[in-house]
Amino acid sequence: MNRKLKMKDLVLIALLTAVYMLLYMVSMVVVSVLGPFGHAISPGICGLLSGAVLLFMNRRLGKMWEYTVFTLLVMGAFALMGGGYLPWLVSSVAMAVTADLLASGSRETPVWRLAAASGLLHVGQAWGAIIPSVFFVESYRSHWIERGVSAEEMDGYIRFTRGAMGLLSTAVVFVLAALGMYLGYLILHKHLEKRKA
Amino acid sequence: MRVNPLVVLLFNLLLPVAVMFPGNRFQHLFFLSFASFILLLLRRGRRLALFLCVYAVFLAASRVSLWHPGFAGGFFSVFFYISMQFIPCLMMASVLIGDYSPGELISALQPLHLPRSFVVSLVIVLRYIPTFRREFGYIRESMRLRGVPYSVRRPVQSFEFFLVPQLFRCALLADEITAAGLTKGITHPGRRSSYYDVRMQWSDYALCAALFLGTGVLILWR
Numbered sequence: 079m080n081r082k083l084k085m086k087d088l089v090l091i092a093l094l095t096a097v098y099m100l101l102y103m104v105s106m107v108v109v110s111v112l113g114p115f116g117h118a119i120s121p122g123i124c125g126l127l128s129g130a131v132l133l134f135m136n137r138r139l140g141k142m143w144e145y146t147v148f149t150l151l152v153m154g155a156f157a158l159m160g161g162g163y164l165p166w167l168v169s170s171v172a173m174a175v176t177a178d179l180l181a182s183g184s185r186e187t188p189v190w191r192l193a194a195a196s197g198l199l200h201v202g203q204a205w206g207a208i209i210p211s212v213f214f215v216e217s218y219r220s221h222w223i224e225r226g227v228s229a230e231e232m233d234g235y236i237r238f239t240r241g242a243m244g245l246l247s248t249a250v251v252f253v254l255a256a257l258g259m260y261l262g263y264l265i266l267h268k269h270l271e272k273r274k275a
Numbered sequence: 276m277r278v279n280p281l282v283v284l285l286f287n288l289l290l291p292v293a294v295m296f297p298g299n300r301f302q303h304l305f306f307l308s309f310a311s312f313i314l315l316l317l318r319r320g321r322r323l324a325l326f327l328c329v330y331a332v333f334l335a336a337s338r339v340s341l342w343h344p345g346f347a348g349g350f351f352s353v354f355f356y357i358s359m360q361f362i363p364c365l366m367m368a369s370v371l372i373g374d375y376s377p378g379e380l381i382s383a384l385q386p387l388h389l390p391r392s393f394v395v396s397l398v399i400v401l402r403y404i405p406t407f408r409r410e411f412g413y414i415r416e417s418m419r420l421r422g423v424p425y426s427v428r429r430p431v432q433s434f435e436f437f438l439v440p441q442l443f444r445c446a447l448l449a450d451e452i453t454a455a456g457l458t459k460g461i462t463h464p465g466r467r468s469s470y471y472d473v474r475m476q477w478s479d480y481a482l483c484a485a486l487f488l489g490t491g492v493l494i495l496w497r
Contacts, residue, residue, distance in 0.1 A: 085395075085462055086453040089395075089453050090445060092403070093403055093445040097445060099404055100408055117354075151400050154393070155397065158368065160291060161291065162287065162288055163291050265431060265438070
């Protein structure tokens with residue numbers, strides 16, 4: 079069986095990316111009410127909702143680089159819509175490559191490996207916000223303090239992406255995304271088995 | 276008048292970079308004015324008015340949040356303010372999605388020398404986001420009509436009814452789109468010709484120059 083991605087595979091990945099982006103937007107609305115910690119773990123919420131999409135992609139394609147292409151398309155679409163951001167692209171693509179190496183070898187990849195791959199994929203997205211905060215946080219902090227937000231409040235937001243809280247956010251994102259894959263398996267496995275039969 | 280999609284792309288790539296260097300209060304006004312100018316050039320006055328209304332609501336919400344000191348007030352103020360920063364991007368994205376056909380976009384992105392399969396896939400993503408959003412609405416409506424509305428008591432089942440049809444529809448749609456694309460020679464390795472004139476005009480170069488100049492000055496002048 080040819081394991082290279084063909085045009086038809088790329089089109090399917092593109093369509094699933096469109097579904098994923100809608101789920102991403104829904105998760106952004108959900109996290110907006112959860113405050114700064116919600117914002118830090120928003121990729122995890124997205125992973126929780128979109129596990130079925132990633133599982134479906136693997137069961138239909140199961141080809142190497144499917145998650146990397148998917149991530150590049152997500153980043154490309156965000157860039158066209160003004161959400162492009164270089165550190166986000168770098169961390170997301172690096173983790174997508176790792177996810178592909180872990181789970182994209184076949185259509186029969188065990189769910190635990192897909193769960194780990196989804197966790198890595200979404201941790202890559204979360205790191206896009208967490209890693210730059212180390213470099214740009216001071217300019218943001220002074221900007222917002224100038225605009226009237228108190229120093230204590232500003233430090234309250236920042237702490238969710240730095241140090242131990244940054245690690246906690248990463249862990250929460252990974253767990254939520256992995257759970258999302260099991261949720262996806264729960265809702266999809268009977269449909270996929272029916273089709274296979 | 277037409278604006279080349281590459282100008283829109285350049286704008287949406289430059290704005291997030293500029294946002295990383297806050298400190299100049301005119302920076303945001305510059306991007307908002309630029310995006311408004313583009314919509315006016317394209318005679319999209321009604322869309323511009325809609326975006327400006329949303330902007331005004333966010334601005335008001337950001338100010339009102341600051342009246343309530345404390346963590347929540349401060350958070351929502353920052354949240355609304357940051358959302359406002361990206362409204363110019365959404366204005367430009369609306370141009371990309373609403374005012375150009377997929378064929379025009381593919382032709383316009385050709386000079387970037389990106390792999391064609393990637394460009395085609397990207398255009399499919401942009402084209403189908405609004406379509407799927409509409410279709411999710413239809414699914415929700417048909418669920419309601421069949422007496423299986425959303426229920427927080429059965430969240431997994433509700434989610435399943437909502438998502439699974441769309442996933443299988445993607446698989447069918449992929450076959451149809453690929454067949455249509457192959458018929459139109461999408462895999463042909465040669466240079467793609469275009470019915471549309473997507474060359475950069477002098478006005479596009481002028482807009483790009485203004486954008487680069489404005490962004491550079493506002494990043495350095497802090």
